Amino acid sequence: MTLHMDFYMAKTFQKACSICGRTYPAQEFSYGNKDNRSYCRACDKAEKSAYSAGGTEAARQFREQQRAKWQSKV
Ligand SMILES: [Zn+2]
Secondary structure, eight states: OOHHHHHHHHHHOEEEOTTTOOEEEGGGGOBTTBSOOSSOHHHHHHHHHHHHHHHHHHHHHHHHHHHHHHHTTO
16 A cells, blocks of 8 residues: 555545544544544543543443434434
């Protein structure tokens, strides 16, 4: 794969957030010190604030509640 193709794919690749279920361009999942996250920026931020408020269990509940919102509509 050429550098040009890597760039092209990074620009066009769409990925679903595993919390909100919305599809975003792959760049939306490249932030912080990691390149390929499962959550979009907004969900990562919201999950982190749930975590700082209530720890691991609160973060887990936040993810499950968000997923339940969109998975029940499918
Ligand atoms: Zn999301």
